[in-house]
Amino acid sequence: MSTVPENINELIAAQGNVVRSLKAQGAPKTEVDAQVSKLLELKNLKLGDAKNGSKKGTQFTLKTPKGTRDWAEKDVALREKIFGTVTDIFKRHGGVTLDTPVFELKEILTGKYGEDSKLIYDLKDQGGELCSLRYDLTVPFARWLAMNPKITSIKRFHIAKVYRRDQPAMTKGRMREFYQCDFDIAGTFDSMVADSEALKILVEALDALNVGKYTIKLNHRKILDGIFEVCGVPSDKIRTISSAVDKLDKMPWENVKEEMTEEKGLPEEVADRIGEYVLLKGGPELLAKLKADEKLSANKSASGAFEDMKLLFEYMENFGILDRFSFDMSLARGLDYYTGIIFEAVTEASAPKKIASKKDVKKSDDPEADRSNDDTIGVGSIAAGGRYDNLVGMFSSRKNAQLPCVGISLGLERIFSILRNRIPDDELRANEVEVYVMAFGGGKEWTGFLKERMNVCSELWAAGIKAEFLYKVKAKPRQQFEAADKYGVPVAVILGQDEFNGGNVRIKRMGQKENSDEGVLVPRASMVSELKKLLASL
Amino acid sequence: MSTVPENINELIAAQGNVVRSLKAQGAPKTEVDAQVSKLLELKNLKLGDAKNGSKKGTQFTLKTPKGTRDWAEKDVALREKIFGTVTDIFKRHGGVTLDTPVFELKEILTGKYGEDSKLIYDLKDQGGELCSLRYDLTVPFARWLAMNPKITSIKRFHIAKVYRRDQPAMTKGRMREFYQCDFDIAGTFDSMVADSEALKILVEALDALNVGKYTIKLNHRKILDGIFEVCGVPSDKIRTISSAVDKLDKMPWENVKEEMTEEKGLPEEVADRIGEYVLLKGGPELLAKLKADEKLSANKSASGAFEDMKLLFEYMENFGILDRFSFDMSLARGLDYYTGIIFEAVTEASAPKKIASKKDVKKSDDPEADRSNDDTIGVGSIAAGGRYDNLVGMFSSRKNAQLPCVGISLGLERIFSILRNRIPDDELRANEVEVYVMAFGGGKEWTGFLKERMNVCSELWAAGIKAEFLYKVKAKPRQQFEAADKYGVPVAVILGQDEFNGGNVRIKRMGQKENSDEGVLVPRASMVSELKKLLASL
Structure with missing residues (x-):
């Protein structure tokens, strides 16, 4: 050593x-x-x-692995609150949770993530099967559906950690271990009905989380494909050109065009034609404009998608959520497996601080570098999703084994970063204790009322009230008040030596400015009901 | 291929x-x-x-890795209910949750688990740090405390998966990936106060989970150490003899004695003396008996522990939990790090079906074998724990860095196995939907009321009511009833074509024997309040 x-x-x-x-x-x-x-x-x-x-004689670094963190105290309390809010909404819409193992057989993940496969964490070969940590929650969901062919429709949600050996930017919520929060609707239904409920759920969640002003960009993969086709993009270049378009939120069009022509070998006039479409955005009126485009309307892929979007806009209007969306031709989404609508929610707080020129967005060569200070990285989109009708079939050889899906994924850690900065620290509590049980007394015969405090706490616990007492036989008043204040406990029950022997306890509000007040003396027998009244009023 | x-x-x-x-x-x-x-x-x-x-062209086995499983539908609903029950209790006692990464630096786990270290899952070395999946939740908790020296007292709980490359016995809840559920109290307090609250929490949890009749075996490591000392066990053999004693719940004394003498080289008369002590069990009166033993009372380790137990029994009596415990000299617990009280809860349902002779308890040589059919394996203890005062110090070089801890660990998957067998299947629901919104109509002008169903659902969701509708433009009554019945939805709201146009909806109880009843017609404006009344009464 x-x-x-x-x-x-x-x-x-x-x-x-x-x-x-x-x-x-x-x-x-x-x-x-x-x-x-x-x-x-x-x-x-x-x-x-x-x-x-x-x-x-052991020497080691006392830390969590790179790109991971502990969630504790106020942070975890806020995060649990976020989980609770979205879980309530998911259940309100009939969602059931699915919990899959944190690792999958390696071959299940193989070939699902394209270039990003290099970011998959593998388990060491210790004999037996080769396994990898899950990279997202969608592939395990599809694997589960393929294994359970009796399930022909389900609304499932899953809030759990996923793993990517990427460059972390810790303070912006970009981690190697991070939570994903997915709600997906699987099943064969009438067109766009499930899609519109998925979007409704997304709006309800973002509203309930109170993330501030947000916009959800919305597009349809088949409209994009149609645009690329009529502009003259060769079919083998559609995906790579699509991923160039997806960078329009980070770079100006000139740079995207440069990437298309110089790096990806697209003729300039084709790129210019694309530019006329992908900078368009608006609402349902944009759909009318695109339909009026004769070449595009003649394209089979685009014209089918126009019918989808018409119906979707109707349902969205009916659900009262249309105003949250921007129909945006520049939204392309990275993942290959989308086959229908795609969407992505951004807030002002989640945008990068500066628009990068093409050179800036290159990653550092050092995959261990932290990119927290890179202003071209925002918190990123706070939610995204789309329709993917062919993924489940990739796991099955049964005929007609396809199970169409549409899903949303909330970036809970990014939302956490935004809310943690917004919510004043003293509005967050690490624990939920409602009542601190204290004893005051003195003199030679003073025992400290430890057992009495235990008894009172037992009574409160039995009544479902969250209560604590100090683990000391004789506790000083100041120690007990400090312990209660430390976690912001709102109410104290005080066992005064004489008062308690006379059958009474004192109920006192904590942390108020009128801290000089002495509280209210109540008979022990009505303590629980008085406390419940008081706690309900806070 | x-x-x-x-x-x-x-x-x-x-x-x-x-x-x-x-x-x-x-x-x-x-x-x-x-x-x-x-x-x-x-x-x-x-x-x-x-x-x-x-x-x-891809060929792979569609399964989860060995010893892991998906949690879905009714199983996951029951499991979530169990989690909710214990989380409520933990929070009622001031618990705060801590969430640590699923993997730790390998060196953090090294040297903590003795022989069982071979069961640790390592991540593959893909460059950067060497990491392993967590083996329990206690070591990460201790690592976190050591990293955060400002935290001098905390009640923390953690419900999360841990990983052990052991022989699985799937149907008995012995898995390679399984949930642990820990509540630990860290801090320097007056003697036995925190210990008694930990036991109180354990009793509250087992009662609330309704696991059936259970007994909690209770002992004190220092009494055991005292017994071994006065019986003449050499100090370097105390841990190995202790682990032989721990097998008394699986084997008769004769076999344990044989292991002590033949395998571990203990003189027979020493083993016989141990036998006189470790078969003792009872309540506080056993403590008096042990105190009356002059040799044992003269032992420093034992006599200190007698004081602890005296106080603990008092506090337990005060908390009204004494009758759930058996003061049992045969309880030794496997883990090395315990330094004070130790305990373990068993139910009849969790015991092995047959007592094994020594040869039977040997594991199969094939570590991949499933032992579900081995009758000498019970579901095991459903909860356990104890005091460990030195673990946090192992992570810190600061002087006086010790942070005493006492904790309980609930075997939630074992409890799940017991409850899943006990609770009738039709009492469990996979989703929580309260209202299914349906439309009935006919004739040429019948639109199917899709948008109307969407609107009614929106109204229910806004009111916090869990509601669903069928994703079909025109849905047949039978399809809608079947969809509602599939998940046991208790109430239907029916939009009858004429009734709805007249401003009314029909509220109907589902799944009742009087299924022929037509429900109640109510004005649309009072639908939400009527539903809330009905749902509250179910």
Whole structure:
């Protein structure tokens, strides 16, 4: 085990200078990297000394793995509140939860995520099956549907962690372990009915979460495909051109066009024709405009999608949610498996701080780098989704095994980041204790009323009231008040030595400005009912 | 890719006969195993053909990894109910939840689980840090406390999955991925106060879950240590002898004694002396008996623990929970880190069906074997826990960094297995929908009232009522009733063509024997309030 030199801080500072000057000189990467690792070793040595279990001869870094975090105290309380809000809405719409294992057989995930497959976490081969941590909740859902062919329709939701070995940007809610929150409707139904309820649920959730002003961009994959076809994009280039279009929220059109023509070899006039369409956005009137476009209307893919959108707009209007949406031709969505409507919700708070030019959006070469300070990364979209009719069939060889699906996915950690900044800290409580049971007394015969406090707490617990007492035989008043204040407990029940012996307890509001008030003396027998009245009024 | 022979079923049957006759002849294991793998290959081939995505040229087994399962429909509904029950109790006692990453740095887990470390799942080394899936929730809790030295006291609970590469016995709730449910109280308090509240919480939880008659065995590590010392067990053998004692719930004393003397080299007279103590059980009167034992009372470890137990029994009596416990000298608990009270709850339903002789409890050599049919394995204890005062210090080099802890762990999946067998299937509902909105009509002008059903649902959702409608433009009455019945929806709102046009809807109880009843016609304006009244009365 290495020992820590006394001048560790100076050594770190000196090594930091070495690294900086090499970088300034434009030294070769390998040379810089070698000095960076020396710097990291020194830092770890210091960290190890400060924090680790060196007593027992074990030396390790006391931290969570990169890109992961603990959720505790007020953070976890807010997150649970968010979970509760969306779960209520999902259940209100008939949702049932599905819980799949955190890892899947490796082959289940293979071939589902294209280029991003390199971000999948694998388990070590310790004998037996090869497994990988789930990358999203959609593939496990499709796998489950394929395994359970008797289920021909379901509304399922799933709130759980997924895993991606990506560059983290921790403070913006981009993590390697992060929560996804999906609601999907599977089944063969009349056109656009399930789609419109999915959008209704999305609006209800974003409204209930109170994320601030938001817009949901909406498009249809088959309209986009139609646009690409009539503009003359070769069919083998449609997906790659589509993913270039998807960058329009981060880059100006000029840069997207450059990517299409220079990188992806599209003739300039084709790109220009695309540009005339994809910058269009609006409401149902845009649909009329697109329909009036003769070439587009003659395209089979687009004209079928026009019928879908007409019906969808009707249902959305009926559900009273049309005003939250922008029919936006620039929305393309990355995932290959969408086959119908696609959508993505953004808030002002979730947008990147600066629009990047094409060069800026390149990732750092170091996959371990944290990108929290990269202003071209916003919190990202706070929700997204779409229709995917062919995914379940990929898991099944039965004929007609397709089970059409439409789903929404809420970016709960991004929503958390927004709300955590918005909600004043003192409005969040880490625990939910409603009553702190205290005892005051003195003199020689004063026992501390420990058992009496235990009894009163038992009575409150039995009545469903959340209550605590201090784990001391004789507790001082100040200690008890401080313990109650620490978690913002709103009410105290005080067992005064003489008052309690006389059959009474004192009920007192905590944390009020009128803290000098003495509370109300009530008979022990009516304590529970008085407390329930008071708690209901808070 | 292999193709499936047409006579696959006959091939499987024939190969099955080969295996059975080899077994009957007592053929050598290697020979049997070879034929078994041929059988499995055939079965996989068949399974692959029936279920897999062979269309796309991919061939894989459609399943979850060994020892894991999906939680869906009624199972997940019951499990969520169990989670809700215990979460309410934990919060009532001031618990706050902590959520740690599903994997930890490998070194955090190293050296915490003794022999069982071989059961830890590692992540593959894909560059960067080496990580392992968590093995329990206690070590991550201790790691978190050590990382957050400002937290000097907390009641934390954590319900989450943990991972062990052990032999699964799926139907008995022994899985490789399974839920743990922990409530721990950390902090330096007056003696036994937190311990007694932990036991109170355990009793409240088991009562509320309605698991049937249960007993909680209770002991104190330091009494056991004292017993071993006065009986003459060498100090380096105390832990291994303790783990032999722990098997007394599975084997008769004779076999345990044999293990102590023959395997672990303890002199017979020492084992006999131990036998006089560890078969004792009772209540507080046993404590008096042990105190009266002069040798034991003279032992420092035991006499300190006697003081603890005296106080604990007082507090337990005060909390009204004493009658649920058996003070049991045979309870030793496997984990090394306990330093004070230890306890374990068993029900009749959770006991093994037969007491094993020593040879029976040996595991199969094949770690992939499922032991569901092994009668010597019960569902196991349904809850357990104890005091561990030194674990947090193992993660910290600060002086006095110890943070004493006492905790309970509920075996929620074992409790699930018991309750799933007890609760009639039709008492469980997969979803929580309260109202199914239907439309009946006919004739040429009949539109199907899709938008009207959407509107009524919107109104119900806005009022917090869980409601669904069928995703069809024109839905037949029978289809709508079947959809409602499928999930046991208790109430229907019926939009009759004429009635609805006249401003009324019909509210009808579903699934009643008096199913012929027509329901009640109410004005649309009072629909929500009428429904709320009806739903509250169910």
